[in-house]
Amino acid sequence: MIIIVKNIKLPPKKASFVLIIFASVSLFFAAQKSSAYPDFIGYGYSSCITCHYNGLGGGALNDYGRALFATEITARDIYPSSTDDEEIGAQSGFFGKSPLPWWIRPGIKYRGLWFQTNPGSELRKEKYVNMQEEVNLNLFADKKQNLSLISTFSYADKYPPHADNKEWSWYIKESYLRWKANNNLWFYLGQMDKAFGLRNIDHTAANRSINQSTVLSQFDQSVGAIVHLTYSSWDFAGNLFLGNAYELDSEKQKGLAFTGEYQLEEKFKMGGSVLASENDLTQWKLASVTSRLGLTKGSSLIAELGLKEEKNKTTSTRLLGNYIWIESLISLRRGYNLISSIETSKKDLTNSSSENLKWSLGAMIFPLPRTELRFMVVNSKTYQEATGHFDNWSLQSQAHISY
């Protein structure tokens, strides 16, 4: 049972009104929906299934994840010292301590980004982008949540992601059935993120790219099936995917992906992923090695190294490129972190092509419950034969609210 609702199109004002009504209704039941990141292995949480409904990470947090987020990740400065973490965790539901009906866990997420390129120069430009405007609705057929329907509705404002999406309309970003066969075996069926690599919220060289430079761009959720085996020291998933429901048939990338991680030590995991897919025009093959290392509490170092091959089926041209992404999260105190993200990518290793390097340095702060703020300085370099490139700079700030 997969619900695909396309193009609920409303004029902007009416859409806002509907959103407010829906949000108001959801607020009666809303669970806190925040985000946890693969970097949080620094807290000892090496398995995504502990906190997320999606066992491979990303998406809504379950009740346990919400409580952990409120009591370990988020600062507690607004609480008096007499309030202990157990009390804070109990309040992590949007309805406070009052429990939600067992069969529903909705949520709302907003993420906005302000950025300025070439700061301090005459070429300075600023822009504000609504990165995420989402409503999440999770329904459960039983109290143990063995059978669940996990859905994320996203609002496409000025920039609809697919040909079949319209401006100023809602669309289903993710919607899948999750079945827990037993504690170690999970099945997923529907539209969801592909099983590959580290699921990070940022746009990196490999993951959630902005301009669909890989088969893993931010809008490349795909209809398919995932089988996920998870044990205390390892997990493995296989994913058959058939393309996004909103894409034209000729655009749909269909293929297979496999991903796995093995825990070598507490707070140290290494893994790998492979992916092969194609549509009428393009064939993709990706392979990566991943590493996640927890340092002292709240601090971590994660990395992904990969190869990506793009083949144009019309011209038979192959581009073999690579990427490296390394991210350090340094916890200064509860709720306040430094983040350093370094990446390099090259589209074509075998022929002359530019190498792009980017270093983002800044702060990731969780000052209040359900709130994340980021302040980043981004320095980019390009290395290209027979051409000199000046450094590029941008300033970024991000606000993330989730209920």
Add this chain to the structure above:
Amino acid sequence: MKNKMLSQIVVLFLNFLISMALLMSMPQTAKAEDANPPEDSKNRSIGISTLQWSESLKITQSGTSENEVANYSGISLNLRKDMSYPLWGWFYEGFIGQGQANSGGNTSLNYQKDKLNFSIFGVHSGLFYQLSQQIRMGLSLLAYQRNMDWNSATPGVSVESISAFNLMPLIDLSLSISRDFAFYQEIGPLNSEGTFWKLGFAYKF
């Protein structure tokens, strides 16, 4: 083209070797009977870093001079010694390296060069704060001398490097990823053309 691909493969292979070395040098789970010396006594390290930065060139043709930007990318071999105290410490380091540089395409003058080989050596020293036994953050100064001749085969075009010697401040982040290995991230303002990056892994002994 083959050399560039070979370099990429070498870098990936080096990463693989370092990862395999990590597997054999597990993160700290010290046991009471562990014979390994305490963390602080491993205050020397040898490492490899990637260096990325840009410098200005002065291109002169027929009496007209324009500034061009040159991009440098290289690898250095580093020898470092750390002095650690309970909350802070300092270090000094020497390095040598080599790499390739590209330039051109930003002036009205006809000058483009790529894959020019350079060598570099320098010293680096600074202070750090020990956020934890595994994490150090600090400030440092790095000085380098870069050796390379920018030349021009075009008659009447001369190329002058603004400065082959540079001194700059860096901010440093050092992460001990195991008892034996550390990952260093260092970045600082070099000049108006941009920043100097020094990123690498080191083996502690």
